[in-house]
Amino acid sequence: MKLIGVSEQFLVLLGRENNDQIHRHYDIQLQIPTSSMIINGKRTTDQVLIDSNVKHITSFADGDMLSFLIHPESRIGQNIRRHYFKSDRIATAHLPGLVEQIKVIYESMADLNRLKRVTHTILDRFIIDTSDLQQLDDRVTDMLNCIHSADLAHLQLADVLNSVHLSKSRLTHLFKNEMKISVMRYMTWTRLFRAAQSLVFSNASITATAHQFGFADASHFSRVFKESFGYCPKRLVQEKKTTVSFMF
Known part of the structure; x- marks a missing residue:
């Protein structure tokens, strides 16, 4: 996979990669397959969110994947953790239209503003209302x-x-x-x-x-x-x- 974006809250990668070894990362992972993927032996076409420090194996049947590596303690990370990991530390989502938006990312590689806009649009779809996030001391x-x-x-x-x-x-x-x-x-x-x-x-x-x-x-x-x-x-x-x- 190749890095296409970096900020203080997350990294974004795009491409194809198989990792058949059990691994875990400190970051929260949001994986969006363009076709299907296998997570811990189970095939899915849904988007997969993996909490921080959770052991897993990810492989892909075909197609590429858009992957966000998100700072767990960022506002985005806190939002995802609060709303997606209530009962399981590996969660799935089924948001339509994302494959088409990933195709737009490929078409936008020469247009940085469009690339940034489309990538933000995709990530924003996973963010729930943030009004209830606790204000810091x-x-x-x-x-x-x-x-x-x-x-x-x-x-x-x-x-x-x-x-x-x-x-x-x-x-x-x-x-x-x-x-x-x-x-x-x-x-x-x-x-x-x-x-x-x-x-x-x-x-x-x-x-x-x-x-x-x-x-x-x-x-x-x-x-x-x-x-x-x-x-x-x-x-x-x-x-x-x-x-x-x-x-x-």
Whole structure:
């Protein structure tokens, strides 16, 4: 599969790929087959949503697939988790017309604005009313703002905690309670998405990118990146010249 889009909330890939090994990713996966796919031994033509860290095997009978890898703690991720994973951590949806829209994506590779618009339209169909999503505690919002505005190469946990006047233990508990993820894990996830953007939109090497976003070395960065996305940074760099990529 090839990367066609990247943002701080999700990555988008398009193409054909078989993975007959049991695997899991930190991201939430939305898989939209153009024909049929086999998930954990069961064939389906429906769209499949897989929650974070759920073991699965995916293979395809024929056709391509549009795949979203979504930050679990993003607003999109929270919405999907709340509305689709109530009884099962692998859910299906049956929304008509998506195959035709994927065909439009192929036709729009030379028109970035149209490509962006169609991709957003597809993802928006899976988003339920967001009015009931819980508003974050102001102190958690301050911590998020600190992370998002910081130089990630040098950002330390202490910097984030010191941005709010509350004890370390209370802050870490508050953040995890609100975000369902530790502060450190959120920082790592933010680094990964920023690094993915940099690899797509700049000519920086994998080693330079690793250091730029606070990873010890290229090996550590590559390992964490693949664990999170199931996609190697090296492959991203190799394919970006033939992949239409854009920021959402």
